[in-house]
Amino acid sequence: MPVLGQNQYGKAETRVVRVARAGERHELTDLTVSVALSGDMTDAHLVGSNAAVLPTDTVKNTVYVLARERGIDSPESFAAELARHFVDAQPTVRGAVVDVAEHRWERLGDHSFARAGQDTRTARVTFDGRALQVLSGLTGLTVLNTTDSEFHGFVRDAYTTLAETTDRVLATEVTARWRHTAEEPAAVAAADWNADHAAARERLLAAFAGTYSYSLQQTLFAMGSAVIEQLPGVAEIRLSLPNKHHFLVDLSPFGVANETGDGAVYHAADRPFGLIEATVLREGAEQRIPVELTRL
């Protein structure tokens, strides 16, 4: 007899845009919200009874009503409020995972905006009826150093052709998730998630730019460490760093030298790419950010 395993359901990727008007100057918040609920859903799968199922349509409506009525202070606080709502209000719902992606807009004027082509801020809040696990994050943050990057001394075997280098372009598109020690609903509600996120993002960028790198692995650890050191409320951070390879183009068929230095010309390859991933922990902290979550 087949047996039902882990299951969850909800509404994925509800797009919610909220406009706050304080006089002439408007504020725009643009989110994609995904909700996954779990609980007593065995009968829905096994015998077709929906008696425990809050419709996903209702889940979507709830996102809109909460956005309207309580506002959106931060992705983290909005996700926490939603997660608590479903678990606290529905006896058949025992757990909720709420994912939020915030799309950035640049201000053009009091009521005009341009979609910013930069990174997306993310939050994932998980609630089990007692503790809130809050993961902040970002994705799509593309950064590049034109020097201060070496890569040599690596293992060589019969298939190794890579040349050692003491001066290369180092580029990556950062995806990061960091977990907060604050898990009490009151502490989560009181935190300044926007200031916290801005500080973490700034530390990631400063560490990327400021690290003289012998590998992307070393840069990753420096970036994670910078966040752990700056933000006392962060227990761990997981980083996923694709190595966006920049290869010097071979111009020798044209009798043109092309070496590292002034005027060097690179091919920005898109695939395959090296993929460097790791978690950096505060000493004594448990590793709880799911490995497979990082690239979502």
Ligand SMILES: O=c1[nH]c(=O)c2[nH]c(=O)[nH]c2[nH]1
């Ligand atoms: O920073 C790097 N780390 C690697 O593990 C690696 N492997 C490789 O081919 N190039 C690089 N660069």
